[in-house]
Amino acid sequence: MSQDSRVRVRIRVNGDVHEHEVEPRLLLVQYLRDVLGLTGTHVGCDTSHCGACTVLLDGEAVKSCTVLAVQADGGEVTTIEGLAQHGRLHPLQEAFWEHHGLQCGYCTPGMIMSALDLLNRHPDPDEETIRRGLEGNLCRCTGYQNIVRAVQAAAARMRAAEAAAAAGGGDD
């Protein structure tokens, strides 16, 4: 059996295309952390529960510990490292900072990526929608309340920015 035969993958991560020969058993999270050195994506469990490893794959939040790198072949991944643009924080990052949405920070990258996915689907979520939308991410420090606040604040800012852009105004 060709058990250790490696497979070639080509994955665009935060805008850059990467190509590697990988073991089929390599998880996407290990590809990001160990092969690409993007250690902002964390691992908090081995049963696909905690969401610390959440990234966007083709624009949707997934748990990168439960996707093989070979399954992501040809795909496009966004990690926490890809959020800030030109040295400017993403509104979600700003809001987590402003509203104390993190303490130890371990859940934070995954939480922010899930929140981003949520806001992509629900630009104006109520509290219940936010809480349900973050069901796949555990935080042991914050009791979630300030995370909810941060997501609400970011949503408002992103909507305002969008409205301003639509009105032909500036981008902020």
Next chain:
Amino acid sequence: MIPAAFAYHRASSVDEAVRLLQELGDDARVLAGGHSLLPAMKLRLARPGAVVDIGRIEGLRGIRRQVDHVEVGALTRHADLAAARLPAGLEALAECADRIADPQVRRRGTIGGSLCHADPSADWPAAVLALEGQLVLVGPGGERVVPAAEWFVAPFMTALQPGEILTAIRFPVPQARSGSAYLKLARKASDFAIVGAAARVTVDGSGRCTGAAVGVTGVGDVPYRATAVEDLLVGRVLDDQVIAEAAARAVEGVDPVSDVHAGAEYRAQVAQVYVRRAVQEALGRALSQPA
């Protein structure tokens, strides 16, 4: 955290997948969304020598409306179904999909994968039983169709034969004035069901029940149709009293399981409650349809 080593094969068609499974034999496993298989492999509870990835086969993902049924491709993800616009009477599909796990899992997990995995606490079985899904299988000998009621054989065991692939589930479009609902009790958000109950109810112009189907998951060692409940519903005008009387038979002929989360007695009780609530909800939806 790290699966044992395996060989990876990506199938580009159902035929290729079937052929690969035949070649690779017992040691091979189909990989769909991977959200049951990969967690088991990471804990090394499953250690297939080969994996056949069917995730990119064209045409297996999506919801197609046919004349008398709705065909859901096996690779249709929970999230796709949760967001789908479905004909009246099939609401329980979206409702069920939306209560599975969490947003990330719903982005990867597929209805076909869940049905083949056949976890006795999974959500899909209840809805697929109540909506009388027909499972379409393709194997070395061609295609065959298995009704949901014959699919679940034992915990984690189905009527799927070696070398077969589930390609789609067909749901008959319910008659006019039908409604369906799925309700779930879990220990906490995003958990598997302690009890999951799906009900479909059809009523005639006078409000009499002309058809009913109830699927229950999490309670027995396999998900089941609560036919004793159905029998008491059909032919009657459904008021709270009648529904409660029927729902009281939700575990008839079933041995409820006991585990860390809940004992058998509790499961039996809550099955009745959730079946009752699901039937009420389904009835409400049926009655809101124009006669």
Next chain:
Amino acid sequence: MALPIEPRPAQPGRVLGRVVRRKEDPRLITGTGSYVDDLRLPGMLHMAVVRSPHAHARITGIDTGRARSMPGVRAVITGEEVKDLCGPMPVGWSLQGLKAPVKYPLALDRVRHVGEAVAVVVAESPAAAADGAEAVQVGYEPLPAVTDPEAAMQDGSPLVWDDVPNNIAARFPLSGGDIEDAFRKADRVVKLRLVNQRLVPVPMEPRGVVAQAHPISGELTLWSSTQIPHILHALLPGLLNVPETRVRIVAPDVGGGFGCKLNLYAEEILAGALSLKLGRPVKWIERRSEHFMATIHGRDQINHVEAAVSGDGRILGIRARIIADIGAYHQLLTPAIPTFTPFMMSGVYAIPALDVEVIEVFTNKTPTDAYRGAGRPEATYLLERLVDTVARELGLDPVEVRRRNFIKADQFPYNTVSGLTYDSGDYEGALNKLLEKIDYEGFRRQQQEARQQGRLLGIGFSTYVEICGLAPSRIWGALGAGIGGWESATVRISPAGRVTVVTGTSPHGQGHQTSWSQIVAETLGVNYEDVEVLHGDTAVAPHGLDTYGSRSAAVGGTAVYMASVKLREKARRIAAHVLEATVDDVEFQVVDGQGRFHVKGAPQRHVTLAQVAAAAFTAHNLPDDVEPGMEATVFYDPTNFTYPFGAHACIVEVDPEDGRVKILRYVAVDDCGNVINPQLVEGQVHGGLAQGIAQALYEGVVYDEQGQLLTASLTDYAVPTAADLPSFETDRTVTPSPTNPLGVKGVGEAGTIGSTPCVVNAVIDALAHLGVRHIDMPLRPSRVWAAIQQAKASGGGQPA
């Protein structure tokens, strides 16, 4: 030290007491933090642990041959070799008569709980290590296991350790007042049996360690996801037989601890030993399933309580027997934790007599140790459930019973029957503020109406006091601690005016970089942005006693404050010299956010702190008795503990058909003394509430009779998500602590301590009219439902 340490006022200052953006966050929100698993070193090897699948078994043989021959495997170590590599695991607490069996990082010939480490494999990659660990063949001969602590104490029970009769590790009695008299005078005796269930800490970052030994110099650097780099630094050199001077411990970014990283673990010792042996860096990262069986658990007490009560609801005395299931052996503080419970057992109440015995019992389970609250939540749970039961049995209102028993605001400092001296408090004040926020009478009406419709609403209260600011070293030593309780801080100003703080505390989410910067910025009149805080590396911060027990603000923060004042005093002397005035004539003032010294009555004659710093470094013109440089170090040993307190209320609805509990409101009024940063205080409260509520409703470790762990992953152990918790309504009162000049008390554990009984009291309140008296936690739907059925069956209800 004759420093003029003026107490800080309770009002917010310029920076201190206000919300500022955390200094920690820019790296953490961008994915550029550095947790242990993020560390990559050249030549690094990876360690995997082979663990026991049995709760109790003799090891009949270990075959490592196949593992050794696997590709990439570099070493396999079993119990046979472990004694050559390191010493036995230390116990950091002594009690009279304590049985502390010798325990090595790997099992020698017998395993005593599921998950105990039996062997380790070191390999070139994590995958190769995992494959290698799987290939190690261990032969076991199962032995009868004991999992119920009450059964374990019986004669004839299987023994976890052959030389520990009845599995009793220690008995710890604590009494005060005249208990016989209390029960003689009692109008009524109220009894309860409570189980405070076992919990798993589950910080989101699992444990992990990287050890790097230099093959030539023998220097060892060890990065660990730990709360206690300094304590590790005190312990590891001896265990590994390396001179202390050659060991450096680093706690990098740490993803939460909650007490479980206040320990020295087998894997830290083994990684260090193997790196020394192999001359290459060795990394071990805990898998979450390992966390459930190989990291300490918390709580796990059975409480038999009896209260002597007067007819008007006054508690005259409490008798209790506490059976603490401590698991299979001692981790660092295992014996200590249950002994904290009796000290806090009179809580916020003036209870004249107490008689408690704590019995610590070995069982075939994972060891217990400190988990958020560590012995205090158990005391508060017991007491607050008791007070509610007293009210219920006497037909009194639970709020009124609390009032009748409170220690009054004018009674502080208050000496408790357990021998503590509460520093300050106003328990009734907190309760009054709480009651302002909930319309209590309105709720009682609503509750009645709801009952008519078959809906079950309930309200629960909890008024608590806890003990923080660990610890006055002398008292700590007398209690049995192996270490002191002081804290150190250094504050220095660079020639360019930047301020560096070096602290001995070791944060893992609390935000010390932020809080300590606020203290220093306020005290020295510098910009918050210009302060940096260094911690968690024994090469940078050699002295400290780390972060646990909500000690950091009260002890570490005070040390930082005192070091700032000391530095300011030095600056004042230099300023006086420069201004040609006497020191007493020179005053410090902050003008436009800038610290400066001026001559009394002549504000135009001034120098700025930055100018003084420049003068201190050029040293061209310093007073004779002043050294160059701008740096001050303080070691601060507190004179007393601090005692934060609060009052919580919770409103729930119980679904009578399925037993589900929904929290409709949770209101918390906490008092942690003066506040350094309101946002961080609120954050600590939120997180604490979540964990306390989780104990009440969701979490609990389950072992079967054979000692198999049934809740061994996040699949079966229910850590709540955002959707399982309500929004909390929080507020505070401020009663400064007189113990330290900052007036702070600590807030790390308050929420956890107050909330657990509050939720349970609410659920019982919802069901009491049906005849339900108590339900053991977690209040899962199935348990609540069963309690309702049982009460109905026994016809115990009262009319609604």
